[in-house]
Amino acid sequence: MGRSAGIGLCGVLILLLTALTVSAGPATAVAPRPLASPAGALLVTFDIQVDAGAADYVHRAAQAAIASNQDLVIVMNTPGGLLSNMVQIINSTQEVQNHGLAVYTFVPPAAFAASAGSYIALASNAIYMGNASVIGPSTPYIIGGDPSQVQHVQNFARALITSLAQAHGYNVTAAIDMAQNNTAFSGTEAAAIGLVTGMAQSFSDFLAKVGLNSVPVTPFEEPLYDRFLSFLSDPTVDGLFILIGIIALVLDLFHRTLFLSVVAVIFIALGFLGAQVIGASVVGILILIIAAALVILEVKAGHGFFAITGIVLGLAGTYLLAYNVEYSPSPYGVTQYVILGGTGAALVVAFLYLTRIRKALMAQPKLIDPTRIVNMTGRAATDLVPGKDGVANVGAEDWTAQSDQFIPKGTLIRVTGYGDGKIQVTVATQEGPEPPKSNEPSPAPPSSP
Numbered sequence: 001m002g003r004s005a006g007i008g009l010c011g012v013l014i015l016l017l018t019a020l021t022v023s024a025g026p027a028t029a030v031a032p033r034p035l036a037s038p039a040g041a042l043l044v045t046f047d048i049q050v051d052a053g054a055a056d057y058v059h060r061a062a063q064a065a066i067a068s069n070q071d072l073v074i075v076m077n078t079p080g081g082l083l084s085n086m087v088q089i090i091n092s093t094q095e096v097q098n099h100g101l102a103v104y105t106f107v108p109p110a111a112f113a114a115s116a117g118s119y120i121a122l123a124s125n126a127i128y129m130g131n132a133s134v135i136g137p138s139t140p141y142i143i144g145g146d147p148s149q150v151q152h153v154q155n156f157a158r159a160l161i162t163s164l165a166q167a168h169g170y171n172v173t174a175a176i177d178m179a180q181n182n183t184a185f186s187g188t189e190a191a192a193i194g195l196v197t198g199m200a201q202s203f204s205d206f207l208a209k210v211g212l213n214s215v216p217v218t219p220f221e222e223p224l225y226d227r228f229l230s231f232l233s234d235p236t237v238d239g240l241f242i243l244i245g246i247i248a249l250v251l252d253l254f255h256r257t258l259f260l261s262v263v264a265v266i267f268i269a270l271g272f273l274g275a276q277v278i279g280a281s282v283v284g285i286l287i288l289i290i291a292a293a294l295v296i297l298e299v300k301a302g303h304g305f306f307a308i309t310g311i312v313l314g315l316a317g318t319y320l321l322a323y324n325v326e327y328s329p330s331p332y333g334v335t336q337y338v339i340l341g342g343t344g345a346a347l348v349v350a351f352l353y354l355t356r357i358r359k360a361l362m363a364q365p366k367l368i369d370p371t372r373i374v375n376m377t378g379r380a381a382t383d384l385v386p387g388k389d390g391v392a393n394v395g396a397e398d399w400t401a402q403s404d405q406f407i408p409k410g411t412l413i414r415v416t417g418y419g420d421g422k423i424q425v426t427v428a429t430q431e432g433p434e435p436p437k438s439n440e441p442s443p444a445p446p447s448s449p
Contacts, residue, residue, distance in 0.1 A: 040216035041071040041104075048222070050081030050116040050328075052277045053230030055088040061220040062092040071102045073210075073217060074124065075203065080115025082233070082278065083140055083153070083326040090123045090164070097125065106206040107133040107187065115140075115328035118178055119157075121196075122164040126210055128200035129187030135196065136178035136185055140328040144281075144320070153326050154180070171195045232274030235325075236336045239288065239318020240343055241271030243311070246292040247347060250307075280321040287317035298351070307351040315344045373399075373415050377428050380411045384425065392425055399423045 042065045048054050058074075065072045072093065080086075093103045102125040107113045109130030113121040118138045121127050129135065140157045142150055158179045165175035171194040177183045190196040200206035207213040231237060245267030252260040275285060294310030318340060322331050378394030384407040392401035392413055400422045407413060407427055417424035 039069040040218065041065075041073045041212050042068070043217050043219045044072065044074045045219070045222070046074050046117075046120075047077040047111075048230060049233075050078060050086050050089065050120070051230050051233035052082070052085055053222075053226040053228070053233060054078075054081070055085040055092075056229060057222045057226040058089045059092045060223065060226075062096045064220060065096055065101060066099050069101070070218070071104065071212065072096050073207075073212070074103065074105045074120070076105055076107050076113050076117055076121060077111035078114065078117035078120075079112060080117050080328045081331075083116060083157070083328055084279070085233075086116035086119055086328070087160075089120050093120070093123050102126075102210075104128075104206075104210045104212075106130075106200060106203065107135065108203070109133055109187075109201060114184070119161055119164060119328075122161060122168065122170055122175060125168060127170075127190075127196040128198050128206045128209060129190060129196055130199065130201050131187060133187040134184050135187070135190050137182040138175075138178035138328060139180070139182040140326055141330040142324060142326055143330065143332070144323040149324070157328070165195075229277065232270065233278050234274070235278060235280060235284075235321040235331055236318060236339060238271045238274035238278070238280065239284070239314070239321050240339075241267045241274065242288050243271075243291070243314040243318065243343075243347070245269075245271060246295050246310075246314070247350075250295055250298065275321055278321070279325060281323035281325065283323055284317045284320035287313055287320060291317055304352055308348050311344055311347045311351070315340050373418055373423060375415060377412060377414050378425075380407050380409050380413050380425075383407070383409050384413075389422065392423065394423065401425050 042061055044058060044061045046054070046058075048057075062072060064070075074093075096103050103123070105113070105121040105124040105127045107121065107127070107129040110132040111130065112133065113127075113129075113135040115136075115138055118136045121135060127135075138157065138161060140153050142153055145153070158176055161175045161179045162172055164170075165172045174183075174185065174190070174193050174195040178185070185193075185195055187196070187199060191199050198209065200209055204213065207217065245264045248260050248264035248267060252264060272285075274280075291310040291314035294306045294313065298304070298307040298310070319332070325331075373394060376394050378392050380401070381391040381393045381398055384390040384392070384401055384403040384405075386404055386406065388402075390401045390403070390407075391398050392415075393399075394413075394415060401413075401424075402422055403413075403425050405426065407425070412428040413425040414428040415423050416426050
């Protein structure tokens with residue numbers, strides 16, 4: 001009897017150990033079982049780059065999912081982006097999972113979970129991919145970073161992707177290969193080696209496989225603010241905004257208009273705001289400031305050399321805004337180089353054209369020779385107050401006028417002197433011969449008998 005009881009006890013222990021082994025398996029080697037939330041799911045359409053706007057968008061969606069007790073579904077098609085914002089997004093998805101909810105990623109047919117996007121996908125409870133979709137490559141980049149900095153970031157990326165794959169039961173070796181060797185896998189390859197959970201050729205098929213086909217799935221739209229933030233998270237956009245704002249400021253010096261002043265201020269402010277958002281390099285910002293000084297100096301020089309040099313430095317500063325900022329992949333490709341080159345060429349041609357116009361205008365004779373305006377009469381266009389500049393109309397043109405006495409607007413005035421672009425005036429009197437008007441020369445004095 002005791003022996004049979006012992007055998008029975010051993011059998012129970014074996015069953016318990018078997019049960020524990022089975023229950024522990026999904027946490028280490030098999031993808032977690034989808035746990036559909038009874039309240040449904042929130043849908044994030046992640047067809048954007050990984051940047052500050054995307055990080056805020058996912059954070060808002062994660063908080064809404066937690067508040068409404070819903071799972072989070074990410075439909076992904078991204079080329080990647082900033083590593084710092086990638087980590088923020090991973091933290092947001094982790095917060096959803098910490099509340100007992102699930103996060104699922106679907107990469108539709110012909111879509112991408114590239115670079116930073118691959119890390120976000122591997123932070124999900126389950127990943128399904130369509131035909132011709134791609135996950136990876138995942139090696140991070142640092143613009144201008146030295147070898148030790150590059151190695152430092154790549155070591156971090158390898159450790160991060162390893163921990164994500166281990167935590168959710170994905171193929172750790174394949175994940176490390178993506179981060180270390182810049183390898184990419186098709187959806188079919190990834191599913192075959194266990195890098196992702198499986199394949200799904202449509203969104204409805206994906207929902208059925210994660211157990212969400214019978215619950216409401218509510219789209220969570222990206223706020224306009226986050227879209228604007230994403231727009232400013234591009235270093236190319238930030239640098240060009242600053243450069244265009246400087247050009248508008250210089251044009252305003254040539255031809256003062258409220259419109260150009262407002263445009264200049266808005267563009268420069270947006271450019272520096274975007275630089276702050278991405279944590280832009282101080283070196284790039286300093287070079288842009290030097291470029292601005294050279295372009296403004298062109299107003300004094302007028303031969304085009306300072307303007308062209310400033311524009312070239314401005315383009316270099318735009319490139320260097322991303323200096324030492326961590327990306328996956330690099331923020332610069334053929335498109336960005338074409339935009340920078342085309343914009344620079346257009347600005348150089350525009351400045352050369354403006355220089356020619358300026359020289360032509362400077363060569364034209366003035367409508368009224370300032371040396372002949374003395375003793376001419378006109379009208380005060382504004383009240384003329386001693387010690388302040390006013391306006392007087394003489395010879396059908398407005399002049400900056402000064403007077404030693406108060407002269408009301410509309411009073412007949414006489415020019416008594418000219419200097420530094422301003423005329424000195426006094427009230428015209430009717431004593432003696434009538435003074436000349438408009439462009440009539442002063443009469444010759446009578447000769448002695």
